[in-house]
Amino acid sequence: MQKRECDVLIIGGGPAGSVCAMTAKMNFPTKEILVVREQELQMVPCAIPYIFSETLGCVENNLVSCAPAQKFGISTLIGRVESVDIEKKTAYMAEYEISFDKLVFATGSRPFVHPALSDSLHLKGVFTVPKNVPYIREMLEYTNNKKSVVVVGTGFIGIEMAMEFAQSGKEVTLVGRSRHILKGSFDSEVATMAEEIIRAANINYIGGEGVEQIIQKDGAVIGMKLQSGILIDTNMVVLATGFKANTDLAEKAQMKFGHYGGIWVDEYMRTENHDIFAVGDCAMRRHFITKEQSKVMLASTSSAEGRVAGSSLYGVKYLKHFSGTIAIFSTVIGDRAFASAGITYEEAKNSNADVVVGAFEGSNRHPVAIPGAKKQYVKLIAMRNGGQIIGGQIVGGEEAGEMINLVGIMIEKGMTIYEAMTVQVATQPKLTAAPTMYPLTIAATMIAQEISKGYVL
């Protein structure tokens, strides 16, 4: 057993862990930072679906190494931490015993599969979507000569996997338990737009439907039976039914956990023991608006958490700005980008929040004769009293990816629709909507009119 010492031990080298390491080195340059990660090369998590089509085409196009960290003077050890002794401030690996002053859990998440289906996971042809290089490589190889695939789960990863399989010429069935896809991120009228694109891509989308059984023969999947009795023949099933916090190590160390299984943390990502931090998918999250605990898992939120922890390890360097995740997402379905931030109208109603909605569809270029112009749909959700913006949904061209970040900042900074009505934006024919018809402004104006019960646009 080799002994090693460090000041800060970070377990995990995904977005949260690596950003935390870099930030820690910037803020506390004299400290020895050690990252332990299981894989030398890691995948960009949200680009995994693109490995399964021509977009990336192979695992190699989606690999990130630990080289940048080393350039900054951060040490890396490839391997697995078996246990941690919080009292003794020591972590144990097969060949190392590492003593630390501060510890950061950044152990990420792994696929969640409903217990009723977990027995099928060992079957040939049944997959989940873990952030595991050899697994994905093997899955890609298996995929190559398969004619059909059933994807279960209609969250972002499920939709993206289904679309990439369809693009590479497979017969795809997409099964979701909710009536509409991307539940929680989009209201049903927006989800319906996405479902139309999915069906137009020849995907057999079956919503509001559960899986009864994965049918096997000789240890390999041969089909699926849905709860309504529908039978589907297939040699490949992908279970994209969500992720759960990876907390085996933290459980052994008897840490405290949040409602959905993440390691309990305060606003500065500190556990009850202020020498121990947790960041990313393995940590507990709160919802920015409802203040309730949240199941949202996002690389961008993880990165933000890594920055917060990295600058708070030895005393708080910067006041924590945000409180909880605003659940800000984007994806591409067909030639449209779908993006969402904050709370949906349906979620707001369920939380009994008194909100008003404004939605407007214009063009993402102006005049509409500009080549490449696409429809741009913007929906805002605001508090009736005061008009504070608490949610937004955008369907448009690629610009929607950054436009939703604009809505995100409005939410984080507590902007009201009254401010948004006269917000100053750059508009340009080849890049944006018209200044006179900027959909965010129009949606805000519609809410103001609705609140004042005046003339509604």
Add this chain to the structure above:
Amino acid sequence: MQKRECDVLIIGGGPAGSVCAMTAKMNFPTKEILVVREQELQMVPCAIPYIFSETLGCVENNLVSCAPAQKFGISTLIGRVESVDIEKKTAYMAEYEISFDKLVFATGSRPFVHPALSDSLHLKGVFTVPKNVPYIREMLEYTNNKKSVVVVGTGFIGIEMAMEFAQSGKEVTLVGRSRHILKGSFDSEVATMAEEIIRAANINYIGGEGVEQIIQKDGAVIGMKLQSGILIDTNMVVLATGFKANTDLAEKAQMKFGHYGGIWVDEYMRTENHDIFAVGDCAMRRHFITKEQSKVMLASTSSAEGRVAGSSLYGVKYLKHFSGTIAIFSTVIGDRAFASAGITYEEAKNSNADVVVGAFEGSNRHPVAIPGAKKQYVKLIAMRNGGQIIGGQIVGGEEAGEMINLVGIMIEKGMTIYEAMTVQVATQPKLTAAPTMYPLTIAATMIAQEISKGYVL
């Protein structure tokens, strides 16, 4: 002479006038709103350059009619207001005498040409870029069989005209008085990136150079002599040397004017007489940051002003949110988008502001193997004390058009780099930079490090 009555008379149907009319109708639905505009069909101002290439190809593709306004119950009269009697609350046209309760000047701007060159304006082949349909139609026709063109002026319109002419196969010379193009919007290192693209498009760019003389023969341009003695043969010259407020009517009515010739207005776009408003390019503007009067002319700012005036005609309906223009621009040069908001570093230094800069170049997609990935350069300028963000410049793909609006909202809402460091953004392989390397966040972090004189990334 026919008599007409209205509650609100708006003179001008450009972005400011038409948005003002719509907003007025929404806020004060019982009022009779009349817009007087000179042309039945008007062009989208910032798309005029695209008429001169395949992008739009003709004036018809860039026309907006007054039909939408009519749909909302707004009356329109095509013609010219000859004079206004403020005391009698009456406007005079050739065939109409219009009495009003509230008046809004929205008379826009027209090309500015240096007095030394204004004598050449009557020459065949010498043009400016006015928002005038018959003029642009005639100019396009003249352009058709010309092999070469000299564009004078390196603001947004000059650059866009030069690039569109080059794209349509002409030999283009671009002459600018400043050492670098797009002065005021970009610092020199960013302008240099744009100049490289312009030169790569075979444009002969000559910076830091004035026009000595436009050479003519028989009333037609045949060349140009620059101040350094350079002679250029050409049958076409476009003077894109800025715009000036169109205030003939306001001058006759003896209104008060601001430093750069715009009609003096307060924060609610009211003149000293609270029944008389002015919006858009004909009105005075203040700079959001320096608080000095500003020459910036932008359709998006005009639209925002139209909204403010339109909701303040009969008492202030909404508290004015912004104070002055943040000068937020974007354009496309070659396959790159260039965007700017707030103050540049050079301008800040000239104003003696104590600022710190952070700049980072990453990729606009992640991983970089994603098809279509381009470099994305983000520069932020912040106050050293407190870290408030006061400027930003972005060079990237099309996403830069909305990303600069994100910076704009940060500036308007007084966001600091400490908040920006952990701002929550949606990141997606096909739409944005990586969550771990989001350039806005990195630039903010670099500023924080520089301020704390810690370890600099």
